[in-house]
Amino acid sequence: MSAPPAPPSASRVAVYPGSFDPITRGHADIVERSLRFADRVIVAVAVNAAKQPLFSVEERLALIRRAVSHPSVEVRSFDGLLVDFARRAGATMIVRGLRAVSDFEYEFQMALMNRNLEPALETVFLVPALDLTYLSSSLVREVARHGGDVSQLVHSAVLQALRDKFAK
Numbered sequence: 357m358s359a360p361p362a363p364p365s366a367s368r369v370a371v372y373p374g375s376f377d378p379i380t381r382g383h384a385d386i387v388e389r390s391l392r393f394a395d396r397v398i399v400a401v402a403v404n405a406a407k408q409p410l411f412s413v414e415e416r417l418a419l420i421r422r423a424v425s426h427p428s429v430e431v432r433s434f435d436g437l438l439v440d441f442a443r444r445a446g447a448t449m450i451v452r453g454l455r456a457v458s459d460f461e462y463e464f465q466m467a468l469m470n471r472n473l474e475p476a477l478e479t480v481f482l483v484p485a486l487d488l489t490y491l492s493s494s495l496v497r498e499v500a501r502h503g504g505d506v507s508q509l510v511h512s513a514v515l516q517a518l519r520d521k522f523a524k
């Protein structure tokens with residue numbers, strides 16, 4: 357075994373990275389589930405992941421803070437490699453949500469690449485609540501852009517932000 361197990365007293369820190377453009381109820385569900393096995397969860401917004409994001413990094417950070425307000429959840433942005441950010445943050449786990457088989461190939465590649473870069477970091481895949489499995493930020497953006505109702509899919513602060521964005 358290359359990475360020794362963390363002592364029982366150590367605080368378990370998980371990084372949940374993504375674009376979060378914007379955060380959906382599916383993302384919030386994954387954060388909640390992560391808190392069942394992590395003492396602290398860092399929701400990490402990748403600065404350069406989305407080429408033309410709808411929301412700026414600052415807007416996304418603010419919306420995540422509204423949508424997942426919890427004393428054990430921290431919301432930060434990062435630039436560069438995820439593994440470097442995770443190492444600096446003292447994380448031992450990367451959390452990713454797996455919604456469907458179509459997610460698998462990309463997630464599998466990413467997990468193996470991250471392991472290659474940093475063997476001590478473990479990727480943990482979580483399955484969201486069944487009624488949220490079809491949800492994605494891109495679908496939410498598209499439906500909201502055309503005036504569709506996404507009120508059940510995002511936090512009220514995100515709903516307002518989408519309305520403001522598309523009213524312009």
Ligand code: PNS
Nearest residue numbers: 373374375402405436437438466469470
């Ligand atoms: O929500 P997304 O867009 O699917 O998240 C992708 C993300 C941000 C997790 C991924 O692009 C990432 O980790 N970017 C940071 C740069 C990096 O470390 N790339 C190598 C990953 S193998």
